[in-house]
Amino acid sequence: MYSYLFPCILLISTGSYFWGASRANTVADTSGGIRNLHSLPSHYGMLTAMSSCIPALLIFVIWQVLEETIITSLVTKSLPAESLGLSANELTLVLNEMKNVAFGGFANHNTSPAIQAAADLYLATMNWWRNLIGIGTILCAIIPAAIAYRCINKDLRARNLVEGTVKIFLIGCSLVAILTTLGIVLSVLFESLRFFQSVPFSDFLFGLKWSPQIAMRVDQAGSSGAFGAVPVFAGTILIAVIAMSVAIPVGLLAAIYLSEYASPRMRTWAKPMLEILAGIPTVVYGFFAALTVAPLIRDIGQSIGLQVSSESALAAGLVMGIMIIPFVSSLSDDVIHAVPQSMRDGSLALGATRFETIWYVIIPAALPGIVGSILLAVSRAIGETMIVVMAAGLSADLTFNPLKAVTTVTVQIVTLLVGDQEFDSPKTLAAFALGLLLFTFTLFLNFVALRVVRRYREQYE
Amino acid sequence: MNTTETTKTNLLTPTKRLKRRYRAEKWFKRLGLTAIALSLSFVAFLFFTIFSDGYTAFQQSYIELDVHFKAEEFTQEKLASANYPGLVKEAMSTMFPEVTSRQEKKQLYNLISPAAAYKLQDTVEADPKIIGTTQKVWVLADDDVDMLMKGKIDRNLSQGDRRIRNNQLAWIDRLVKEKRLEMKFNKTFFMTGDSREPELAGILGAVKGSFLTLLITLSLSFPIGVAAAVYLEEFAPENKWTDLIEININNLAAVPSIIFGLLGLAIFINFWGLPRSTPVVGGLVLTLMTLPTIIIAGRASLKSVPPSIREAALGIGASKMQTVTHHVLPLAMPGMLTGTIIGMAQALGETAPLLMIGMVAFIVDVPGSITDPAAVLPVQIYLWADSPERAFTEKTSAAIMILLTFLITMNSLAVFLRKKFETKW
Numbered sequence: 001m002y003s004y005l006f007p008c009i010l011l012i013s014t015g016s017y018f019w020g021a022s023r024a025n026t027v028a029d030t031s032g033g034i035r036n037l038h039s040l041p042s043h044y045g046m047l048t049a050m051s052s053c054i055p056a057l058l059i060f061v062i063w064q065v066l067e068e069t070i071i072t073s074l075v076t077k078s079l080p081a082e083s084l085g086l087s088a089n090e091l092t093l094v095l096n097e098m099k100n101v102a103f104g105g106f107a108n109h110n111t112s113p114a115i116q117a118a119a120d121l122y123l124a125t126m127n128w129w130r131n132l133i134g135i136g137t138i139l140c141a142i143i144p145a146a147i148a149y150r151c152i153n154k155d156l157r158a159r160n161l162v163e164g165t166v167k168i169f170l171i172g173c174s175l176v177a178i179l180t181t182l183g184i185v186l187s188v189l190f191e192s193l194r195f196f197q198s199v200p201f202s203d204f205l206f207g208l209k210w211s212p213q214i215a216m217r218v219d220q221a222g223s224s225g226a227f228g229a230v231p232v233f234a235g236t237i238l239i240a241v242i243a244m245s246v247a248i249p250v251g252l253l254a255a256i257y258l259s260e261y262a263s264p265r266m267r268t269w270a271k272p273m274l275e276i277l278a279g280i281p282t283v284v285y286g287f288f289a290a291l292t293v294a295p296l297i298r299d300i301g302q303s304i305g306l307q308v309s310s311e312s313a314l315a316a317g318l319v320m321g322i323m324i325i326p327f328v329s330s331l332s333d334d335v336i337h338a339v340p341q342s343m344r345d346g347s348l349a350l351g352a353t354r355f356e357t358i359w360y361v362i363i364p365a366a367l368p369g370i371v372g373s374i375l376l377a378v379s380r381a382i383g384e385t386m387i388v389v390m391a392a393g394l395s396a397d398l399t400f401n402p403l404k405a406v407t408t409v410t411v412q413i414v415t416l417l418v419g420d421q422e423f424d425s426p427k428t429l430a431a432f433a434l435g436l437l438l439f440t441f442t443l444f445l446n447f448v449a450l451r452v453v454r455r456y457r458e459q460y461e
Numbered sequence: 462m463n464t465t466e467t468t469k470t471n472l473l474t475p476t477k478r479l480k481r482r483y484r485a486e487k488w489f490k491r492l493g494l495t496a497i498a499l500s501l502s503f504v505a506f507l508f509f510t511i512f513s514d515g516y517t518a519f520q521q522s523y524i525e526l527d528v529h530f531k532a533e534e535f536t537q538e539k540l541a542s543a544n545y546p547g548l549v550k551e552a553m554s555t556m557f558p559e560v561t562s563r564q565e566k567k568q569l570y571n572l573i574s575p576a577a578a579y580k581l582q583d584t585v586e587a588d589p590k591i592i593g594t595t596q597k598v599w600v601l602a603d604d605d606v607d608m609l610m611k612g613k614i615d616r617n618l619s620q621g622d623r624r625i626r627n628n629q630l631a632w633i634d635r636l637v638k639e640k641r642l643e644m645k646f647n648k649t650f651f652m653t654g655d656s657r658e659p660e661l662a663g664i665l666g667a668v669k670g671s672f673l674t675l676l677i678t679l680s681l682s683f684p685i686g687v688a689a690a691v692y693l694e695e696f697a698p699e700n701k702w703t704d705l706i707e708i709n710i711n712n713l714a715a716v717p718s719i720i721f722g723l724l725g726l727a728i729f730i731n732f733w734g735l736p737r738s739t740p741v742v743g744g745l746v747l748t749l750m751t752l753p754t755i756i757i758a759g760r761a762s763l764k765s766v767p768p769s770i771r772e773a774a775l776g777i778g779a780s781k782m783q784t785v786t787h788h789v790l791p792l793a794m795p796g797m798l799t800g801t802i803i804g805m806a807q808a809l810g811e812t813a814p815l816l817m818i819g820m821v822a823f824i825v826d827v828p829g830s831i832t833d834p835a836a837v838l839p840v841q842i843y844l845w846a847d848s849p850e851r852a853f854t855e856k857t858s859a860a861i862m863i864l865l866t867f868l869i870t871m872n873s874l875a876v877f878l879r880k881k882f883e884t885k886w
Contacts, residue, residue, distance in 0.1 A: 163782040167696060173688035174697070177710045177756070180749050184720055187727030250496045257493025270497055272876075276504055279872055281810025283839040284511070284861050287846045291854065292510050322503045329500075355486040376715060383717020385813035386839075390846060410719050410813070417726065418816055435723045439716065446715040450708075 005060065005134060009141050013053040016145040020048025023152045031154045039159035047158045050165055052145035056137050063133045071129060075122045098122055188439055191432030198426045199227045204433060206230060210396035210407075212416060212427050227430055229437070231396040235406030239317045239388060240381040242402055246321025247377060251328025252370070258329070259336045260358055271330075278326035286390030289319035294391055306403060311393035314402040320387050327377045335369030335453070336362060338460050368456040375449035379442040385410040409434050511865075515858025517611045521647035521660060522602040524573060524636060526552040528581060532593040540586050545578035549600070556641075557632060568629055572636075574601035574660045601649070602642065604659040604852035606633060610644060613851060624851075650859065654825045655836060655844070659852030662845070664860055666827040670740060670820075670835030671809060677744025677831060678808050682751050683801050687790075689752070690759030690797070695785050714753035721750045722817025730818060737819035738834040746814045751804035758800020762793040795882030802875040806868050812839040838864045 024044035028034045034041065072095060094115070101119035152158075196204070207228015254274065258267055294315035301308035308314075339362050347357040363370070393405030394415060416431035475483070526549065534543045550570050554560065560569050577600035584598060585591065605624045608614045610633075620627050636642035654666030689710075697703040725746035729735045735742050766789050774784040815821075820840050828835035836844070838860065845857040 159780060163780060166782060167692075170688045170692035170696060173685045174692045174706055174756075176685055176689065176749075176752060177706055177713055180713060180724070180752070181709050183728055184716070184724045187724050187732075188720070191727060250499055253493045253496035254500055257490070257497055261490055261493060270501070273501055273504060274497075277500065279806065279810075279868060280507070281812065281839050281864060281868070283810070283812045283842050283846075284507075284865070287842065287857060287861065288507055288510065290846065291514075322500070325500050325503075353482050353486040355489040356482065358489070379715055379717075383719065385717070385719045385816075386843065389813075389816075390843070410717070413719060413723070414813070414816055417723075418819075418821055432723060432727070435720060439720050442715065442717055442720075443712060446712050447708075450711050450715075 005137055008138055009053055009056050009060075012056075012138070012141045012145065013049040016052045016149070017045040017049040019045075019145070020149055020152060021045030023048075023149055024158075027152060027154055037154050038157050039162075043158040043162050044152050044156070046162045047156075048145050048148045048152075050162065051148040052141045054165075055144050056141035059133070059140050060137050063137075067126075067129070071122065071126050074125055075118060078118075078121060094118075184439060188432050188436045191429050192436040195426055195429035195433045199430070203227065204229055204430075208398060210412075212412070212430050227426065227433075229409075229434065231398040232407055232409055232412055232434070234398055234400065235313065235392070235396070236382055236408040236410075238313050238400055238402065238406055239320065239392060239408055240378060242314060242317025243320035243324055243381045244374070244378060246318055247324035247328050247381075248374060250321075251325045251377075252332055254325070255329040255332040255336060256358060256362075259333050260354060260362070271333075274326050274329060277322065278330070280323075282323065282384060282386040283390070285319050285323050286386040286388075289315050289387055289391035293319055301403060308403045309393070309405045311391060311405040312403050313392060313406045316388050316392040317402065319391065320381055320384055323384070323387065324377050324380055327380055328373060331373030331376060332366070332370050335366045335373060335456070338369065338457060339365045340460055366456075368452050372449040372451075372453035372456065375445050375452070379445040379449070382445075383410065383438060383442050385414060389414050409438050413438070511858050511861050515855055515860075515862050517613075518650060518855040518859035519647050520611075520644045521649065522607040522610045523599040523643055523645050524602045524606075525597055525599050525641040525643075526573075526577070527555070527595055528552045528598050529555075529595045530581075530585065530592045535585075535592045540589065541582060543582075543585070545581045546575075548581055549573055549577045565628060568626060569632065572603055572606050572629060572632065574603050574658060576601045576658065576661050599643075599645070601660050604850060606642070607660060608851050609633060610642070611855070613855070650856070654827045655823060655841065656825060657823075659848075659850050659856060662853070662856055664838070664841065664863060666824060667836045667838045667841035667860070668863070670743075670824075670828050671837040673740035673828060673831050673835060674743040674747065674837055675805055675809060677740060678747040678751060679801070679805060681744065681748040682755055682804065685748075686752055686755030686801065686804075687759055687797055689756045690763060691785060691790065693756070694760045694763040695789065696781070710753050710756050714757060717813075718750055718811055719813040719817065721746050722814030724749065725814060725818045736832055736834075738822045738824070740828065740831045740833075740835050740837075742818045743815050743820055743835075743837065744831070746818060747808040747811060750811065750814060751808050754804040754807060755797070755800050758803065759793070759797045762796020762800070763789065765796065766792045792884070795878055799875045799879045802871050802878070806871040806875075809871070810839055810864065810868060812843055815840055816843075838867075 021041045021044060024037060024041035025034075028037050028041065031037075037044075075098070076091070076095070098115050098118045099122065101115060102122045204227050207226065208230050209226040209228045210231045211226045258270060262270065290311075294310060294312060297312060297315050297318075298308045298310055343361055343365060344357055347361040348354070352360070388408045388411050392408060392411060394407050394411065395405050396407045396412075397404065399406065413431045413434050416428055416434075528548055529551070530548065534548065550566075553569055553573065554566070557569055560566055580600045581598060584596070602610075605614065606629075609616070609625050609630075614623050614625055616623075616630065625633070633642060649661060650663050652665055653661060653663030656662040693703065693706065697706075725742055729742045729745055730737055735745075770788050770792065771784050774788045775781070779787065815837060820835070820837060821844065822834060822836070823844070824834050824836050826833070842857055842860050842864065845853045845860065
């Protein structure tokens with residue numbers, strides 16, 4: 001609909017660049033050479049171009065945001081008098097029908113003439129406004145450019161203006177990170193607060209029963225919904241513990257071997273191979289866990305007479321552990337590398353074997369860093385979603401038996417939010433409450449871990 | 462006594478204690494080697510299972526039918542309104558005239574995929590002159606037949622335990638003997654979108670959805686990431702604000718990806734009212750997710766440009782901005798590109814946040830633009846992995862193979878770039 005606007009703005013600003021630059025050149029000629037200008041001609045060109053595209057784009061974006069509201073309110077005012085007496089919900093219905101008629105183009109025979117008229121009016125109003133805004137945007141591109149053009153003289157500080165604008169853009173981009181965090185906190189917090197209005201915070205945090213089904217009808221039995229998150233936490237912790245008991249020993253030993261024993265040749269091919277594990281998408285691990293590892297564990301369990309459910313915490317935990325190995329190993333590898341060579345040399349010179357050097361000197365020296373990297377890995381394990389969604393199951397039993405199916409925070413978030421949902425039932429809001437807990441907890445872990453690692457690095461720098 | 466013992470010990474013959482120490486050393490070394498071997502064998506095992514499950518999906522069973530395009534079927538004006546399923550059934554019945562009972566006939570027709578009728582329609586529409594003649598047409602076999610042909614259904618099981626009945630087995634054997642049932646390269650898999658019928662399900666829709674999503678991600682996260690890295694590394698004053706931004710970025714890099722999905726759901730979909738299940742929203746969410754990676758990589762590569770370059774440029778009168786745009790940024794660009802490619806590879810493999818914004822819908826059509834509902838590759842894998850049909854397992858593995866191929870290509874490109882443009886100052 002606005003397909004012509006962007007090329008237009010682009011064309012105008014490119015044009016104004018050359019326009020401004022050539023004007024600067026003329027000014028330079030009349031005042032005795034480019035060196036008498038404050039800035040380079042290209043800066044004057046850039047200034048003209050910026051003054052044409054920035055206001056135009058601003059107007060365009062603001063209009064995009066407001067269009068819907070403005071046009072709808074204009075049309076609502078001119079609706080026939082009878083519909084003005086409708087309640088808010090009914091009015092929304094009428095407006096929706098009108099929009100369907102206007103955009104869908106399907107001539108429904110049941111459409112009342114009033115709606116048809118309103119739809120026509122809507123389209124007409126929209127077209128009128130769109131033409132207006134289109135012309136306005138183009139004017140907003142041309143007029144400031146012309147003003148900037150008029151202002152070009154040898155003392156205009158074009159470079160400072162251009163660089164200032166660019167710097168504002170750079171600052172804006174670096175604020176995106178803060179805005180993201182803010183967005184996460186706000187979106188999760190608000191929905192959680194709404195959830196805690198219907199379910200008390202203490203019930204959520206300490207309740208022992210989790211079954212988020214809400215009754216569809218009032219007389220339905222046995223599904224009032226229970227939002228005690230303890231079984232969910234227990235499952236999360238169980239799986240994380242299994243994963244870490246695979247990842248910590250294997251990852252740490254691999255890191256130590258690679259940094260202390262391995263020949264440079266082995267390092268060059270073994271490290272990238274390990275990093276392949278980190279590059280495999282989690283959904284692939286999930287598929288692997290659900291279709292290969294879980295049946296394998298079940299068969300082994302049955303052959304030694306154990307009852308293993310087909311979606312066991314063990315399978316999910318093991319595969320998650322494999323996934324986390326490269327995190328532990330590459331982070332600890334960095335940490336071990338940061339231990340000064342002089343400490344190694346000193347220990348070896350006293351006659352210690354390599355193992356003793358590692359055990360009594362390097363590991364104690366690197367311990368804070370290793371702990372930090374393990375904490376980061378734990379936060380990874382807790383936040384991991386796809387493996388557990390595909391392999392860990394949904395049953396929220398309070399159990400620490402790794403052969404049973406358990407559920408985790410992330411699995412519950414996914415199951416509560418995937419599919420159609422209403423945004424006022426505690427069921428969907430519960431997902432945001434779980435998200436809030438997950439975010440707070442992982443944020444805490446990351447914060448501590450990053451601080452520990454940073455302080456440790458400073459110690460040896 | 463002590464002294465006598467020390468004089469007795471020869472330094473060349475190891476004492477018990479020394480032996481123990483050496484033994485510990487050896488064991489520890491072996492333990493480390495085992496750890497590495499273990500993790501590498503995980504990689505090998507994973508790749509092996511995926512490949513051995515998935516390579517069969519690139520072939521598909523086709524059955525040759527002698528279809529008589531009876532002229533009386535095509536009396537209506539539109540070619541599409543002819544009874545194509547009837548033609549398929551008739552062709553099958555003429556091939557197996559001995560099948561008469563209703564139930565057996567139904568089992569016979571079940572050997573052919575429902576897609577066969579569309580194939581006939583396409584054939585007729587491509588060349589209407591064949592009406593009235595008998596043509597040999599290769600049509601898709603049903604997924605159960607396909608599984609049998611690939612040896613994934615065990616013939617030796619009793620009839621109740623397998624999805625192919627004994628009489629069907631006999632028919633299939635006859636078809637194979639007559640060379641009417643053959644395996645051919647599976648073009649459908651690369652040409653279509655998702656389907657409930659495994660033999661019709663294809664990957665094109667998901668590949669295109671992934672492409673559109675990554676396009677959005679790349680076109681937003683690269684400029685923003687580079688700009689943020691440049692500001693933080695080159696311009697930012699050292700104060701509390703910059704510290705806050707830095708801590709923020711490091712923390713965001715470690716926030717679980719599903720949280721970004723919650724953000725997308727609450728803000729992009731519920732608050733801004735962007736359409737669900739579309740590459741725009743997916744791209745926006747993945748942008749926020751990959752930004753920290755790109756910013757951190759960008760800062761590292763800006764840091765590796767030596768200060769002498771900056772000083773030289775400033776010394777001959779360049780402004781701060783000119784120093785950065787003319788000298789520092791071009792030198793840091795390879796590193797930034799590497800970081801960006803790694804971030805994109807991460808985004809390509811990401812599933813969880815996309816589940817939150819509704820990209821799990823069953824979508825048959827190949828998306829045409831960024832506002833069409835679309836699936837992406839990892840989500841397609843997740844959906845297929847959940848499907849009960851046996852035939853979807855091999856499709857899932859094949860899709861994983863394709864996804865891994867893309868990822869490995871991207872990562873090798875990153876490694877190549879790093880190797881090629883690595884400058885030692």
